[in-house]
Amino acid sequence: MGLLCEGLGVKEDRLKELSCLDARVMAAHYYPYCPQPELTKGLTPHTDPGVLTVLVQNEMTGLQVKFEEDWVDLEPIPGAIVINIGDILQIISNDEYKSVEHRVLANPFQEPRVSVAIFFNPGQRENLYGPLPELISDEKPAVYREFMFNDYMGRFFSKELDGKTLTNYYRISN
Numbered sequence: 001m002g003l004l005c006e007g008l009g010v011k012e013d014r015l016k017e018l019s020c021l022d023a024r025v026m027a028a029h030y031y032p033y034c035p036q037p038e039l040t041k042g043l044t045p046h047t048d049p050g051v052l053t054v055l056v057q058n059e060m061t062g063l064q065v066k067f068e069e070d071w072v073d074l075e076p077i078p079g080a081i082v083i084n085i086g087d088i089l090q091i092i093s094n095d096e097y098k099s100v101e102h103r104v105l106a107n108p109f110q111e112p113r114v115s116v117a118i119f120f121n122p123g124q125r126e127n128l129y130g131p132l133p134e135l136i137s138d139e140k141p142a143v144y145r146e147f148m149f150n151d152y153m154g155r156f157f158s159k160e161l162d163g164k165t166l167t168n169y170y171r172i173s174n
């Protein structure tokens with residue numbers, strides 16, 4: 001958290017003060033062998049909704065991140081964890097940090113792929129979230145309007161399965 005604050009140039013623990021990392025949700029994924037992997041996906045493309053995700057995976061490939069127009073394989077490194085920036089961190093950092101679109105391919109191997117994701121979400125679901133005031137200036141006006149995390153999650157679970165639309169929903173168009 002200290003490092004993230006440092007990267008933004010805001011007071012240490014500023015993100016914690018906003019009750020951003022109170023709630024933890026865990027998802028365990030099991031991707032069995034798929035005989036026709038070209039016909040489906042293990043997990044459809046999405047960005048994680050919260051602040052940060054910590055992901056542990058076994059040594060099976062499958063996770064991909066979108067870089068420009070390409071899907072890039074994230075080769076598992078034994079003992080390493082993957083940290084994803086979520087949409088809320090993109091929004092409160094006023095676009096200094098970007099949440100990355102990612103997906104998991106259907107597993108063409110006999111050995112199952114297993115992963116565990118821990119999502120760090122805003123703890124206060126009824127508080128208003130938007131770009132940190134100290135990151136807004138005449139040169140860099142707020143890119144997003146404020147909203148409740150509850151509103152955000154409602155939209156997250158009712159949106160179509162594919163792709164990145166939600167940060168754009170709160171984006172202020174100039």
Ligand SMILES: O=C(O)CCC(=O)C(=O)O
Pocket residue numbers: 027029043048055057063102104114115117
């Ligand atoms: O299984 C994976 O490696 C990714 C899981 C994931 O993206 C998620 O739970 O949001």
Ligand SMILES: [Fe+2]
Pocket residue numbers: 046047048102
């Ligand atoms: Fe994810």
